[in-house]
Amino acid sequence: MKKKRVGLALSLVLAAGTLLGGCGQAQKAGEKKDNFTVAMVTDVGGIDDKSFNQSAWEGLQKFGEDNGMKKGKDGYDYLQSQSDADYATNLNKLVRSNFDLIYGIGFLMTDAITKIAEQKPKQKFAIVDSVVNKPNVASITFKEHEGSFLVGVVAGLTTKTNKIGFVGGMEIPLIEKFESGFRAGVKAVNPKATVEVQYAGAFDQADKGKAIASSMYASGIDIVYHAAGATGNGVFSEAKDLKTKDPNREIWVIGVDKDQAPEGVVKIGGKTYNVTLTSMVKRVDVAVYDVAKKTKEGEFPGGKVLEYGLPENGVGIAPTQDNIKPEVLQAVDEWKQKIIKGEVKVPTTRDEYKQFEASLK
Amino acid sequence: MNSTRFTNFFVPVFAVLLGVIAGSIVMIVSGYNPIAGYSALLYGAFGDSYYIGETIRQTTPYILAGLAVAFAFRTGLFNIGVEGQLIVGWLASVWVGVSFDLPKVIHLPLAVLAAAAAGALWAFIPGFLKARFKVHEVIITIMMNYIALHVTNAIIRSVLSDKGFKSAKIHESASLQSEFLQSITDYSTLHYGIIIALIGAVVMWFLLEKTTKGYELRAVGFNQHASRYAGMNVPRNIILAMVISGAFAGVAGAMEGLGTFGNISVKAGFTGVGFDGIAVALIGSNNAFGIILSALLFGALKVGALEMPSSADVPTELVDIVIALIIFFVASSYLIRLLLSRFKKEGK
Numbered sequence: 001m002k003k004k005r006v007g008l009a010l011s012l013v014l015a016a017g018t019l020l021g022g023c024g025q026a027q028k029a030g031e032k033k034d035n036f037t038v039a040m041v042t043d044v045g046g047i048d049d050k051s052f053n054q055s056a057w058e059g060l061q062k063f064g065e066d067n068g069m070k071k072g073k074d075g076y077d078y079l080q081s082q083s084d085a086d087y088a089t090n091l092n093k094l095v096r097s098n099f100d101l102i103y104g105i106g107f108l109m110t111d112a113i114t115k116i117a118e119q120k121p122k123q124k125f126a127i128v129d130s131v132v133n134k135p136n137v138a139s140i141t142f143k144e145h146e147g148s149f150l151v152g153v154v155a156g157l158t159t160k161t162n163k164i165g166f167v168g169g170m171e172i173p174l175i176e177k178f179e180s181g182f183r184a185g186v187k188a189v190n191p192k193a194t195v196e197v198q199y200a201g202a203f204d205q206a207d208k209g210k211a212i213a214s215s216m217y218a219s220g221i222d223i224v225y226h227a228a229g230a231t232g233n234g235v236f237s238e239a240k241d242l243k244t245k246d247p248n249r250e251i252w253v254i255g256v257d258k259d260q261a262p263e264g265v266v267k268i269g270g271k272t273y274n275v276t277l278t279s280m281v282k283r284v285d286v287a288v289y290d291v292a293k294k295t296k297e298g299e300f301p302g303g304k305v306l307e308y309g310l311p312e313n314g315v316g317i318a319p320t321q322d323n324i325k326p327e328v329l330q331a332v333d334e335w336k337q338k339i340i341k342g343e344v345k346v347p348t349t350r351d352e353y354k355q356f357e358a359s360l361k
Numbered sequence: 362m363n364s365t366r367f368t369n370f371f372v373p374v375f376a377v378l379l380g381v382i383a384g385s386i387v388m389i390v391s392g393y394n395p396i397a398g399y400s401a402l403l404y405g406a407f408g409d410s411y412y413i414g415e416t417i418r419q420t421t422p423y424i425l426a427g428l429a430v431a432f433a434f435r436t437g438l439f440n441i442g443v444e445g446q447l448i449v450g451w452l453a454s455v456w457v458g459v460s461f462d463l464p465k466v467i468h469l470p471l472a473v474l475a476a477a478a479a480g481a482l483w484a485f486i487p488g489f490l491k492a493r494f495k496v497h498e499v500i501i502t503i504m505m506n507y508i509a510l511h512v513t514n515a516i517i518r519s520v521l522s523d524k525g526f527k528s529a530k531i532h533e534s535a536s537l538q539s540e541f542l543q544s545i546t547d548y549s550t551l552h553y554g555i556i557i558a559l560i561g562a563v564v565m566w567f568l569l570e571k572t573t574k575g576y577e578l579r580a581v582g583f584n585q586h587a588s589r590y591a592g593m594n595v596p597r598n599i600i601l602a603m604v605i606s607g608a609f610a611g612v613a614g615a616m617e618g619l620g621t622f623g624n625i626s627v628k629a630g631f632t633g634v635g636f637d638g639i640a641v642a643l644i645g646s647n648n649a650f651g652i653i654l655s656a657l658l659f660g661a662l663k664v665g666a667l668e669m670p671s672s673a674d675v676p677t678e679l680v681d682i683v684i685a686l687i688i689f690f691v692a693s694s695y696l697i698r699l700l701l702s703r704f705k706k707e708g709k
Contacts, residue, residue, distance in 0.1 A: 044629070046677075072674070079670065080677050085621060086551055089415050089667055096411065097671065108626070111527075119548045159648060171524050201518070204629050 036296045038063070039077040040103035040288070041090040046080050051229070051257055052284045056105045056128060059285030063292045072096050072197035087292040094121050101295045103128065103288060107174075113137060124300050126291050128284055129174070138295075139179040140287045142308050144174070145181030146339055147280040147315030148227070149346045151254050152185020153335050154278050155223045156315065157194075157328045160250060162193040165216040167235055169203040169228035173349075178227035178256070178280075180353040181346050187357055188344075189331060196221060202232045209234025217242055217251055223277060225254035232256060233263070239275040240266045247273060251321070255279030259318035286313055311340050365524060372697050379694025382689030384683035388675060397673040398683070405668025406661035411670075414542070414549025420660030422447070424558040425613035426638025427656050429480075431608045431647040435569055436523060436602035438584025442487060443610040444635025445509030446480035448628070450611025452513045453479035454618040457624045458531025459521065468534040473557065473615050480611020481604045484508060489604025492596035498603070508633065514627045527626035537620035552620035559653070566649035567604070578602050610635065644678050644692050662687065 040060055042049075047057040047265040060076050062301045069075035077099075079090040087109050094102045095116065102123065104113045115136040117125050126138040146293060155164050164186055168175040183195045200208040209231040210255045216224055216236065224239070226232035232255070239351060253275050255263060264276030270361060287308045308314020316336075338344045347353040385395035406416050426443050433440035440446075454476035461468060487501035519527035537552040571574040579599040581588045588597050613634065618625055641659055645651030662684045669675045675683075 015421075073672065077671060079667065082677075083631075084626065085419070085617070085669060089664065092411065092548065093405075093667065093671060111622075111624070116548070170518075170526065172526070179651075 005213065006079070013093055035069070035074065036067070036101075037069075037073070037075060037077075037099045038101045038103075038292050038295070039079070039094045039097070039099040040105055041087065041094065041109065042078060042080050043087070043106040043108045044081055044083065045106075047078060052128065052282070052360060053105050055258060055282075055284040056288045059288035060103075060292065067296070082189055084108065085301035088116060089267050091116050091125075095120055100124060101126065101292060101300070103291075104213050105284075106130075109119050124295060124302065126288075128287065131305050133303070137303070138301045139290055139305045140284075140291060140308065141305060142282050142284075142287070142314050143177075143310070143346075144227075144280070144282060145177040145184075145346045145348045146309045146316060147282065147317070148178045148181030149185035149188075149339065149344075150223070150310075150317050150332050150336060151225060151280045152182040152187075153189050153256060153332050154185075154324055154328055155225060155252075156184070156186040156188070156190035157331055158252065158277060158325070159190065159193055161220045161222045162190065163219070163221040164193055164195045165213070165224040166195055166197045167209060167212050167216075167224060167226040167228050167232065168197070168199040169231055170201060171199045175199075175227050176350060177348045178225075180335040180349055182225055183353055184356050185335070187360060188335070191360065198227055203229035203231055205231050206234035206237065206316065210238045213253075223252045224309045225256075225280075227256050227280075229257075230339045236260070236275065240264070244268055247271070248326065251275060252277035255318070257282050259320050259324075261318065261320035274323060277323050278321060281316055281318050283308065283314050283316070309339075310336055368442035372694050372701070376690045376694030376697060377687075380687040385688065385691065388679065391679055393679065394673065398669055398675045401493045401668045401671075401673040401675075402662070402665040402683075404665075404672070405655060406665030409547070410545060410667075411547040411549045413489070414546025414551035416552045416657070416661050417555050418549065418660075419664050420656045421552075421554045421558045421620070422613040422616045422634045423637060423641050423656035423659045424653055425609050425616065425651040426634050427474065427563050427641030428561055428643055428649065429609035429613065430633075430638045430642035431645065431649075431652055432565055432569070432609060433602060434642060435582060436578040436598070437585075438488075438491070438599065438602055438606070439499050439665070440484065440487075440498050440502055440603065440606045440610075441501065441609075441639070442505045442509075442635075443613075443638045444631050445502070445506035446483045446607045446610035446632075447614040447617075447632065447635045448506075448509045448513050449483045450476035450480040450614025451618040452516060452614070452624055453611065454535075454615035455528050455531055455626055456521065458619060459529050459624075461535075462532055463534060465534040468532065469537070469619070471620055472531070472535040473612060476611040476615035476618065477608040478611065478672045480607040480609070480614065482607070483526045484603040484607020484610070485600065488600040488607075492599040506635075509629060513625070513689055517627050519627060521625070526695060528624045530623050531619060535615070535619055536623060538623065550621050552616075552617040554620040557612065558616065558656075562649040564613040565609070575600075610638075613638070618651045640688065640692065644695075646695070659688075659693065 042053040043231050045053040047053055056080055064076035081087055081090055089167045093110055095177050102125050104127045110130045113125055114132050117137045121136055124136055128140045131139040166179055186195050198212050213224055213235040226235045235253055239251050242250050242251055243266050254277050258281055260279045261276045264274045347356045384656055388395040388398050407413055425576055429443045457472040457475040465470045487498045490496040491498045537554045539553050542551045562563050577593050578598055641655045645655035666680045666684050669680045670677050
């Protein structure tokens with residue numbers, strides 16, 4: 001009898017739905033629209049992840065506003081993924097809604113985009129932080145090494161102990177770009193400084209980040225740059241703990257991806273300190289905006305790998321610069337110009353870094 | 362008799378209506394159109410061949426996870442470790458799928474069996490501890506979930522890839538993916554796994570209801586002392602029940618590894634399928650046929666829900682609440698009936 005009950009319940013759910021479903025399907029027809037439409041699929045982070053998903057959505061919103069578009073199926077929209085099983089479903093959903101351009105945000109979406117781009121060769125896609133070699137996919141990458149070089153310059157000129165730390169998430173080529181660029185920046189302005197490099201092995205383990213930061217600060221390191229996502233939150237919490245114990249101690253964290261100044265605020269006895277020296281920002285919003293604009297103008301960069309660096313404002317140091325001395329900022333500007341003009345080639349791998357180091361001597 | 366029939370019919374209707382109404386109230390109060398919301402949900406689950414394909418694909422692991430939980434329930438055990446057994450099953454199936462190059466008739470069954478074996482092994486440990494040392498299986502299975510998650514992540518990073526975040530794709534000969542099924546469902550991710558899941562349901566039914574061993578397993582679940590008195594080996598039956606339950610969970614993982622994804626990537630957290638399996642089993646009254654239907658309900662809600670934000674503008678968080686309400690009321694139809702029968706007995 002039990003199974004009968006369940007069967008009945010189910011068929012009723014479906015029946016009730018069918019009745020309701022009859023009421024409003026008019027907008028589903030797949031006719032082609034005249035106006036340009038664009039949408040994105042987030043990974044499991046969602047559009048309020050304080051990181052690249054949020055940044056991408058901000059870029060898309062700005063693009064929509066600038067072009068008088070509305071949020072929704074006839075303008076710009078996003079779908080959020082609850083698990084990695086949703087990537088393909090969400091991308092396909094957008095394809096079926098006839099969006100002109102569809103973004104997959106984050107390298108986790110590489111497989112899904114590759115497959116769907118093959119199945120729907122006429123649909124335009126773009127992927128952030130990964131490369132997909134298909135004629136209908138634009139790959140958006142960033143020159144994280146250039147931005148990291150600039151925060152390296154800041155670190156090299158600010159350190160008092162000549163000891164600097166780098167905490168990476170996973171030891172993958174992407175993070176090696178951060179590491180190599182940063183070390184090059186430090187060495188370029190302060191040959192006496194050493195950089196200690198450690199990898200946490202994960203992007204989501206704040207406790208590991210805290211443990212690594214603790215041993216780094218204990219060994220006399222006074223500035224730690226992290227490229228470790230949420231693991232880096234542990235670096236911030238360790239620095240803030242140390243600052244609370246001894247407000248006079250000068251220790252700093254360099255943030256990543258977005259302006260992380262809000263993460264470094266400490267209040268001690270009514271006085272407010274900030275342990276964030278600066279941040280290496282990666283402007284996913286700029287890139288998303290730019291690709292949407294190009295596509296709207298009929299210049300979709302399909303099959304190409306777009307690299308956003310300093311000249312495109314794709315990477316750089318954060319707008320919050322209260323903790324940086326003016327002369328350091330000036331040096332950052334000089335190096336920035338050198339990189340843009342091509343006088344300095346920032347290394348992207350450890351091998352290239354060794355060559356760079358040798359060229360300084 | 363007539364009144365029983367009436368309640369049999371009326372209670373589920375009432376439960377579903379309550380769920381839909383409660384969901385509507387939540388949507389209206391938050392300023393969204395419930396008719397648009399529900400029609401989007403339905404369209405997103407069954408609207409055309411693509412969505413039907415996705416719904417069936419999502420239903421597949423739910424059926425197997427539900428069977429795993431239900432099998433343990435029927436033998437008096439709470440297997441909360443289906444999630445972990447599913448993850449190791451996923452890993453094992455991909456491992457076999459990547460490392461060997463065999464004809465399909467051998468490779469595919471081997472990969473599925475490897476998944477079943479991995480899940481079974483993962484469930485053997487709590488089963489053994491329960492049988493031998495009377496350690497409660499709930500605690501062990503929960504802990505085994507975390508061990509499964511992190512061990513799997515470590516193996517993906519160090520063995521199946523070079524410090525990367527995902528394994529290579531499995532060989533075609535181990536894949537459950539089907540061009541044919543994809544083409545009739547407009548490129549959905551539907552794969553042949555659904556057939557394995559349905560066979561699994563038949564196997565569970567047959568094993569429990571039609572074999573002596575199944576009778577023994579159920580007997581141990583009902584009353585250990587009576588079973589021992591009747592000459593059954595209680596510890597061995599407990600272990601066997603956990604191992605079979607774990608094998609179902611492992612095969613659920615193979616559905617993801619060999620069907621939906623074709624590889625395995627580092628997971629920040631649990632997939633949730635194993636935990637949902639507990640609800641699937643309960644709503645399906647721990648009965649093989651009931652589980653197929655309740656898995657379909659879960660699959661449809663899960664896939665349909667993705668459509669609600671885009672075509673009805675209902676925010677993702679609210680969608681989760683509405684779905685939870687519907688499941689809550691469907692599950693409580695069981696409760697309503699239980700209460701009704703209690704009242705009747707007392708009335709007599």
